[in-house]
Amino acid sequence: MLMYDLCIMKNIKKIHLGQNGPLVSKLGLGCMRMSSIWGGPTPDETESIATIHEALDSGINFLNTGDFYGAGHNEMLIGKAIKGRRDDAFISVKFGAIFHNGQWLGLDLRPIAIKNFINYSLTRLGTETIDLYQPSRMDESVPVEDIIGTVADLIKEGKVRYIGVSEISADQLSKANSTYPISALEIGYSLADRQIESELLPTARELGIGVVAFANTAEGLLTGELNAPLPENDYRDHFSRFQGENLRHNLQKVEVLKQLARDKSCTPTQLAIAWVKEQGEHIMPLVSMSRRSRLPENTAAMDIVFTPEEMNTLNTTFAAGAILGGTYLQR
Secondary structure, eight states, X not given: OOGGGSOOOOOOOEEESSTTXXXXXXXXXXXXXXXXXXXXXXXXXXXXXXXXXXXXXXXOOEEEEETTGGGGHHHHHHHHHHXXXXXXOEEXXXXXXXXXXXXXXXXOOOHHHHHHHHHHHHHHHTOSOEEEEEEXXXXXXXXXXXXXXXXXXXXXXXXXXXXXXXXXXXXXXXXXXXXXXXXXXXXXXXXXXXXXXXXXXXXXXXXXXXEEEEOTTTXXXXXXXXXXXXXXXXXXXXXXXXXXXXXXXXXXXXXXXXXXXXXXXXXXXXXXXXXXXXXXXXXXXXXXXXXXXXXXXXXXXXXXOOOHHHHHHHXXXXXXXOSOSXXXXXX
């Protein structure tokens, strides 16, 4: 019987989000998949709201969204879910990404745009304050100091509580933190994507910045459910990691994860999440879900512990460079 079959939902451990930051759940709920992704269908809204409610009931208070998820649909959905229980939720919102007809157009990080974005987000969420507000990425079009300085002004206005950043370099992180204390870095991190370990993670640790780690299963590679080749029209086929010999090589690595999961009576997905949470007290796995049925498995992953031998097996098998090919995380 799998571990999560035995799991009774219970309160998730809390951690400080950054140095002297707010207390948040060690496991975060990514809400992106509750809205249309890449032009796909919108999941059942009633089920999505029920998933948020059940997550809050179990102690998962960190809700992650972006104002561009579903063209604002995601924020409105969260607004409905937290109505009457705003104090139970810690809301993280990304801004700055511009889409048209489902196509990425670029970033708008001008101060005037940020001041416009925040008001739309507050209205859609039905709240007066966003707990964590962050640019979705950084480019060279606007100085980091201007972007972070604008969000700092929103803190003074009472519209934002804490500042985060997402998908940036170590130098940008240092520059942002010198402008205003940064509470959290949102970044992709998994057994298959360890490139941030060389500079970005040490910088975040040194500066006392919490890490919100998404893509724990590397776009499904680490779930143990993929086969080669991918089905036709699978969006992952655009990435070299999921193509031809690369995919076959990578799935051989995943066999080690699958065997360890069998030995520990859990799933490869649980092991992938558990590995991320074991990388530091300041690191939060951010797991996307849109169905209540996913909560028990993902919650139980937070209770998994590794022996030194098991951790060594994973770190050796999935050493930096062991997974061939790139994804959008390697820009």
